[in-house]
Amino acid sequence: xxxLMLISAFKFQNYRRFYAGTAISNAGNWTHRxxxxxxxxxxxxxxxxxxxxxxxxxxxxxxxxxxxxVLADKFDQRKVLLGxxxxxxxxxxxxxxxxxxxxxTYGIVVVAAFLLGIATAIEGPVRQSYYVMLVGDExxxxxxxxxxxxxxxxxxxxxxxxxxxIETIGMAxxxxxNGFTYLLAVLAIVAINVxxxxxxxxxxxxxxxxxxxxxxxxxxxxxxxxxxxxxxSFAAMMGQDMQVTSALMASQEFKGNAASLGLLGSLAAAGxxxxxxxxxxxxxxxxxxxxxxxxxxxxxxxYLASLAPTYATYAIALFLVGYFAMGVNISGNMSIRVFxxxxxxxxxxxxxxxxxxxxxxxxGPILGLISENFSIRAAIASGAxxxxxxxxxxxxxxxxxxxxRSGVNSRK
Numbered sequence: 221x222x223x224l225m226l227i228s229a230f231k232f233q234n235y236r237r238f239y240a241g242t243a244i245s246n247a248g249n250w251t252h253r254x255x256x257x258x259x260x261x262x263x264x265x266x267x268x269x270x271x272x273x274x275x276x277x278x279x280x281x282x283x284x285x286x287x288x289x290v291l292a293d294k295f296d297q298r299k300v301l302l303g304x305x306x307x308x309x310x311x312x313x314x315x316x317x318x319x320x321x322x323x324x325t326y327g328i329v330v331v332a333a334f335l336l337g338i339a340t341a342i343e344g345p346v347r348q349s350y351y352v353m354l355v356g357d358e359x360x361x362x363x364x365x366x367x368x369x370x371x372x373x374x375x376x377x378x379x380x381x382x383x384x385x386i387e388t389i390g391m392a393x394x395x396x397x398n399g400f401t402y403l404l405a406v407l408a409i410v411a412i413n414v415x416x417x418x419x420x421x422x423x424x425x426x427x428x429x430x431x432x433x434x435x436x437x438x439x440x441x442x443x444x445x446x447x448x449x450x451x452x453s454f455a456a457m458m459g460q461d462m463q464v465t466s467a468l469m470a471s472q473e474f475k476g477n478a479a480s481l482g483l484l485g486s487l488a489a490a491g492x493x494x495x496x497x498x499x500x501x502x503x504x505x506x507x508x509x510x511x512x513x514x515x516x517x518x519x520x521x522x523y524l525a526s527l528a529p530t531y532a533t534y535a536i537a538l539f540l541v542g543y544f545a546m547g548v549n550i551s552g553n554m555s556i557r558v559f560x561x562x563x564x565x566x567x568x569x570x571x572x573x574x575x576x577x578x579x580x581x582x583x584g585p586i587l588g589l590i591s592e593n594f595s596i597r598a599a600i601a602s603g604a605x606x607x608x609x610x611x612x613x614x615x616x617x618x619x620x621x622x623x624x625r626s627g628v629n630s631r632k
Contacts, residue, residue, distance in 0.1 A: 271588025281577040
């Protein structure tokens, strides 16, 4: 594959502008998230309180994960994105002002997380739909692939930036920085030339609600895909992304500062990036057996993280968790791409996102409660053990013939 094919989406000026704006904004989002977690721990010292904030952050996505595509079809996508980024700038800057003026309370943080979660939940599916107007159908897969790089860039740069800002200047600049990056995203969208939109050949289909119900019925009959996305979501609920537990480990177990937490977040992202490259280059059999084995692999490293005696060993374990977790996530994503009928692809993907976000929203408080009533290490270990147990049960059921294998590509 030539270099030009790898970067084909960037030949469109509108896409280059939009990509630059959203890449910077995504880094700002992760800067905000780390500062938010650290702020909650400074205000409350409570693992449960941190879990509730994480839940508030993801709950809005539960609804919009399913219906986001409908919103993208009904409204002017450019205006919706401008509204989302504008709202994000106001909310992030307002939280920064509360922190700077020493007026911030835990309740304000929860409300800000929830409101910003609404803006983020709307922005996500609309942004995905907007890409086709920037690059057209032919180059859409390339644009979506680079969107993943965009997300990883934010996860890699944002936490470390936030940690450095908090330790050198203070807490408020991390939130102000996010507000500023949202404004840059607004400017990027304003700079887009609507006269240069690409013509999309795909059209929205009528009867959206009925189609969603049909997709739910279809998914119920496709046991392999249903189990695949359920396993991925369960691992997410039990803390596979380590957002809650890493904040607690850095602050309470290792007595570190915000910069040490930022480094952990960036290392996990680096592991995910390496894993993404490694696993997407490999050829493998797309089935539950392969996926369940990947869950067991990540659970083993995940469990070792709970035993890490020092900050350095925990950081190494976190990198490895990010690496192997990407294998699980790619398996889940590919199960939809390969085994889902093309008529239901978009809706099943939306259901997957909603289920995944629901799991994370539920998992935050659960991990917080385990950490407070037992220990942080117990929360990490229990998540690893539970995920491995689900994978082992799946392997056993497959061996006994209790789960029917798809075995073929069922997309048409």
